[in-house]
Amino acid sequence: MMRLIRGRFLSHWCSSPIQKYRVTVLPGHYSRHLSVYPSLRSKQTPDFSSGFTRSYDPTQESGRGPMFRKVNFGVPQFYPRDLKRRVDEYVVGQDRAKKTICAAIFNHYQNLRRRRQHEQEDKEKHEKLMRQRFARDRELSQRRWDALPLEVHQDEVPGQTSSARQASELASEASFNAPIFKPEEPAVAEHIKIDKSNILVIGPTGVGKTYILETLSKKIQVPLTICDCNSLTQAGYIGQDVESCIERLLIEANYDVKAAEHGVVVLDEFDKLARRETATGRDVSGEGVQQALLKLVEGTKVTINVKDNRSSRASTPIPTNYTASGAPTTSMPVSSPPGKVDQYTVDTTNILFVFCGAFVGLDKIILRRVSKPAMGFGGDVQSRQAGTGNNYNLPPETYAHLAHYSPQSAPSFTPMDLVVSEDLQRFGFIPEIIGRLHNICALSPLSKEDLYRILTEPRNSLVAQYTALFETYPSQLFFTEKALSAIAERALAAETGARGLKMEMERVLAEPMFDAPTPYVLITEACVDGHEKAPYWGKDGRHELIRMMEEEQFNPPNSEHSLEQLGQVDEGRG
Numbered sequence: 001m002m003r004l005i006r007g008r009f010l011s012h013w014c015s016s017p018i019q020k021y022r023v024t025v026l027p028g029h030y031s032r033h034l035s036v037y038p039s040l041r042s043k044q045t046p047d048f049s050s051g052f053t054r055s056y057d058p059t060q061e062s063g064r065g066p067m068f069r070k071v072n073f074g075v076p077q078f079y080p081r082d083l084k085r086r087v088d089e090y091v092v093g094q095d096r097a098k099k100t101i102c103a104a105i106f107n108h109y110q111n112l113r114r115r116r117q118h119e120q121e122d123k124e125k126h127e128k129l130m131r132q133r134f135a136r137d138r139e140l141s142q143r144r145w146d147a148l149p150l151e152v153h154q155d156e157v158p159g160q161t162s163s164a165r166q167a168s169e170l171a172s173e174a175s176f177n178a179p180i181f182k183p184e185e186p187a188v189a190e191h192i193k194i195d196k197s198n199i200l201v202i203g204p205t206g207v208g209k210t211y212i213l214e215t216l217s218k219k220i221q222v223p224l225t226i227c228d229c230n231s232l233t234q235a236g237y238i239g240q241d242v243e244s245c246i247e248r249l250l251i252e253a254n255y256d257v258k259a260a261e262h263g264v265v266v267l268d269e270f271d272k273l274a275r276r277e278t279a280t281g282r283d284v285s286g287e288g289v290q291q292a293l294l295k296l297v298e299g300t301k302v303t304i305n306v307k308d309n310r311s312s313r314a315s316t317p318i319p320t321n322y323t324a325s326g327a328p329t330t331s332m333p334v335s336s337p338p339g340k341v342d343q344y345t346v347d348t349t350n351i352l353f354v355f356c357g358a359f360v361g362l363d364k365i366i367l368r369r370v371s372k373p374a375m376g377f378g379g380d381v382q383s384r385q386a387g388t389g390n391n392y393n394l395p396p397e398t399y400a401h402l403a404h405y406s407p408q409s410a411p412s413f414t415p416m417d418l419v420v421s422e423d424l425q426r427f428g429f430i431p432e433i434i435g436r437l438h439n440i441c442a443l444s445p446l447s448k449e450d451l452y453r454i455l456t457e458p459r460n461s462l463v464a465q466y467t468a469l470f471e472t473y474p475s476q477l478f479f480t481e482k483a484l485s486a487i488a489e490r491a492l493a494a495e496t497g498a499r500g501l502k503m504e505m506e507r508v509l510a511e512p513m514f515d516a517p518t519p520y521v522l523i524t525e526a527c528v529d530g531h532e533k534a535p536y537w538g539k540d541g542r543h544e545l546i547r548m549m550e551e552e553q554f555n556p557p558n559s560e561h562s563l564e565q566l567g568q569v570d571e572g573r574g
């Protein structure tokens with residue numbers, strides 16, 4: 001009696017998964033099943049692809065480890081402006097690049113959403129067709145049975161071959177008379193296929209090319225991997241093959257092949273693949289890699305072998321997927337005993353490729369092209385005093401035909417914005433790979449104001465980072481506004497973008513870090529310039545600190561370290 005109650009309770013509680021996935025839950029065995037699929041307890045998991053919650057699907061459980069499980073890959077419910085707003089919290093400036101990248105990533109995932117919808121529709125149509133066929137078969141057998149004379153019904157005892165033969169004769173006659181079955185709709189409809197749009201991101205070093213993508217990857221919850229092109233070589237040579245970036249994407253997707261097939265691969269330092277003259281005449285880490293990338297970017301099937309040493313893997317049932325037409329998919333790992341190799345096949349057709357690079361020297365190639373005398377402003381090209389890695393100014397009207405141009409945004413445009421495929425060919429790229437870069441966006445060098453903002457504004461700003469670090473000593477770290485301005489100025493002169501800020505901070509804070517713990521530390525302009533040592537005080541040095549801050553007119557608006565706050569912090573601690 002007790003077992004019966006448990007069994008009834010379970011079939012009601014887990015009705016959805018049982019019906020959908022034919023999970024047989026026998027009375028008395030439910031606890032074992034629930035430990036295999038613990039999420040059955042919660043019944044539903046969020047599904048970003050539809051915007052609704054969906055039933056837990058055990059067949060999607062293709063990951064390799066509980067610590068590295070991501071089932072929620074899907075389309076974000078964000079429009080490009082929402083994505084940009086998120087990126088704005090971390091990345092300062094670069095508005096045009098942010099807009100282009102956010103819109104491109106959004107479009108990529110709208111396509112993914114569309115494809116998933118179509119797959120779902122195809123699946124439903126296929127199921128409908130199967131149901132109709134099943135109903136037809138059942139009806140036919142019923143008709144055959146009804147067509148038999150009454151004595152055959154009564155004689156229907158196993159072993160009576162005469163009546164069985166008679167029945168089959170009658171059945172074939174009945175099936176001959178049956179109406180011909182026609183499916184209402186074709187099993188799989190034709191859909192318009194929207195091709196992906198790969199992106200090329202150009203900009204001087206340390207201006208946020210990779211940082212924008214890293215920040216986006218956290219928001220979109222899709223597998224995104226950043227690979228360094230420096231280590232890539234042509235197949236057969238020492239170094240990594242281009243397929244290694246797909247392997248990394250697969251790892252990022254927790255070995256979920258379907259998720260990886262819609263992921264994003266960022267190829268950083270792409271400019272290092274430019275053609276070079278070599279003594280042997282073979283450029284295996286430049287043009288050779290470009291050639292190898294062609295198929296990968298266009299769409300090919302990459303086979304990845306993964307050695308599996310886990311013993312539990314052998315006992316875990318591997319789910320089988322089928323396409324709408326009923327054929328098994330090739331993208332499932334081949335089952336193997338522990339210690340053997342799992343094989344994954346990833347189709348790269350729908351993987352979005354983002355190429356990033358500083359392209360040092362490309363601006364000169366562009367300038368040489370645009371400043372021909374026929375263009376009328378050859379003489380106007382000036383050397384730029386302030387700016388990192390990109391030292392030329394062109395008249396604002398040169399950029400007037402570009403997207404996102406406005407007279408207010410004109411100063412942020414650089415010759416890199418004028419890049420065309422001809423320039424990239426001159427730089428050392430083959431036309432075939434350039435043809436696969438559909439979207440080119442340039443980042444501008446960071447100005448002194450941008451660098452100052454990077455120090456203080458983003459969520460993870462350097463000032464916030466070092467203040468938090470000093471609090472662990474424990475020490476309270478303060479900067480005057482002029483000191484921050486001096487740090488930004490020195491970083492600008494270093495021409496290494498925002499990376500220069502970190503270098504400056506380390507230099508300025510080296511001594512206070514060594515002398516820790518000191519209750520109050522103040523960084524002044526003279527400290528940054530190297531004229532004075534950073535002053536620090538003991539617990540009773542608060543008034544001296546405030547006096548010195550006032551001397552340097554420290555009180556940046558909205559600063560976390562304003563005088564009022566200093567008072568609050570001290571009151572709180574006291």
Ligand SMILES: Nc1ncnc2c1ncn2[C@@H]1O[C@H](COP(=O)(O)OP(=O)(O)OP(=O)(O)O)[C@@H](O)[C@H]1O
Nearest residue numbers: 090091092205206207208209210211358454498499
């Ligand atoms: N616009 C920015 N806003 C905030 N922080 C930035 C910005 N640009 C760069 N940074 C900081 O500088 C670091 C380096 O930036 P990033 O990795 O994006 O450089 P990059 O443009 O890809 O340069 P490289 O071509 O040398 O790789 C980031 O981790 C970030 O902390």
